[in-house]
Amino acid sequence: MSEPTAPLSIVVAGGGTAGHIEPAMAVADALVDIDSTIRVTALGTARGLETTLVPERGYRLELIPPVPLPRKPNADLAKLPLRLRKSVAATRRVLAAVEADVVIGFGGYVALPAYLAARMHVKAHNRVPVVIHEANARAGIANKVGARLAQKILVAVPGSGLESADVVGIPVRAAISDLDRAALRAEARAYFGLDPQAPTLLVFGGSQGARSLNDAVRGAAQVLADNNIGVLHAYGKKNTIEPFDGSPPYVGVPYVSRMDLAYAAADLAICRAGAMTVAEVSATGLPAVYVPLPHGNGEQRLNAAPLVAAGGGLLVDDAELTPEYVAQTIPPLLTDPARLSAMSLAAAGAGARGAAHAVAAAGIELARSRRDRGQR
Incomplete structure (x- = not known):
């Protein structure tokens, strides 16, 4: 008799500002709406709004060191490699602890460490796949880098600067879209x-x-x-x-x-x-x-x-x-x-009302595909 399959574990990375957190929470809601057994973990930082917003929505929150990505050369740029290493290491520990099957990222301070950690983290001889969603008309630095590592790229509007992307709109929570x-x-x-x-x-x-x-x-x-x-x-x-x-x-x-x-x-x-x-x-x-x-x-x-x-x-x-x-x-x-x-x-x-479920479905498909490969 085969052992029961463990619920999927999906990590959403969208901390910092409400513009990153709200799409992540909308997708989290869509994930459990599609499959109530899915375990959702949100990545965030101690200084972001997620410390309030994520617990209010009932999801597990794991904090990692933030990695600000300066747009211009300054003192923060010199600190970037060390900050990034520390944050990636912390994120890999989270991925291992929750036995992540997929990472869904939305840009911002926690997204780049999440993308890199997923790339490095191997579970059941398979790397953890990455789904990226870009909400802005012009993609941010984290998602531009992450797009090179992602298995699925979704965007709100055409022309964001991310190639091979599907246009789905912006995930909006059901309390708003409905x-x-x-x-x-x-x-x-x-x-x-x-x-x-x-x-x-x-x-x-x-x-x-x-x-x-x-x-x-x-x-x-x-x-x-x-x-x-x-x-x-x-x-x-x-x-x-x-x-x-x-x-x-x-x-x-x-x-x-x-x-x-x-x-x-x-x-x-x-x-x-x-x-x-x-x-x-x-x-x-x-x-x-x-x-x-x-x-x-x-x-x-x-x-x-x-x-x-x-x-x-x-x-x-x-x-x-x-x-x-x-x-x-x-x-x-x-x-x-x-x-x-x-x-x-x-x-x-x-407006686009089905975006949250589209992003969630993409994450679930990759997670299940990865599980299937690991069982062969």
Whole structure:
């Protein structure tokens, strides 16, 4: 009588920022949705948001030393080889401890050590295969290196710079991709203390907030109130905004843990254009004004461009987002139900809701194939 087969063990590597963690968690959810016996382990670092987000989602978290990849020559570049060796060694210990069958990486501080460790780690005479998902319109350094080692490469959009890649979109958790905004609107507005009837603007600049967004929207608070517009403003834990006592309510909070309810409460968003932000906002069908970061390699503008071209949002430069812009642009838009409805349909149509399961299925296929080879 043959022994029962052990559950698959899959490691997801996407620590650091929410833009890397959320796709990893969406895929983790999809993995156990496909096969509830799968054991999922998340890699992260002690300084990343994963120390909170991963346990909240119910997954095992293993910490490794971070490996920042500097874009320009600096002091960190000289420290890179030693940091990388230490992190790869720590990751190999994790892979051995959890008996990993496959690594699914999403870029960021923990991804490159995971790719290299998988390449070096041999289990049952087979190397641990690697699946890479690139969420940004331009691939990051970790995924560019990892793509040379991967057995499967998946990307959000064409033209990311990774060859032989399949386009699947960005993994989004089911609580967002399956969100019925209209059905939850009353509950969501009551949850945040918003006016149940007033058109509502959602403002957020990522987990850390964005000062330019904060200043522009808060500076137009009186005009928004005069046009009967409510505001839910997540200004960031490290920032502050001056309270505004108006009607409809202008609700300022440092952080929103229930983004599903925030999306449901809103009729329009003003936000950055990180890959995960664009994916979540479009998946819910929420129209948005996207404000790309003014620095970096321009990837945020590229992230939002297809959605804007489809009619699901507007694009404005950071320097042009002023209180005057908000006052002139937002009231006419939020008081035009027909235009909002058309933008909502365009946003929902441009989003990709099956990406999490596509990435999960690719990982499971490689893991099972590896198991089969090991048993021959």
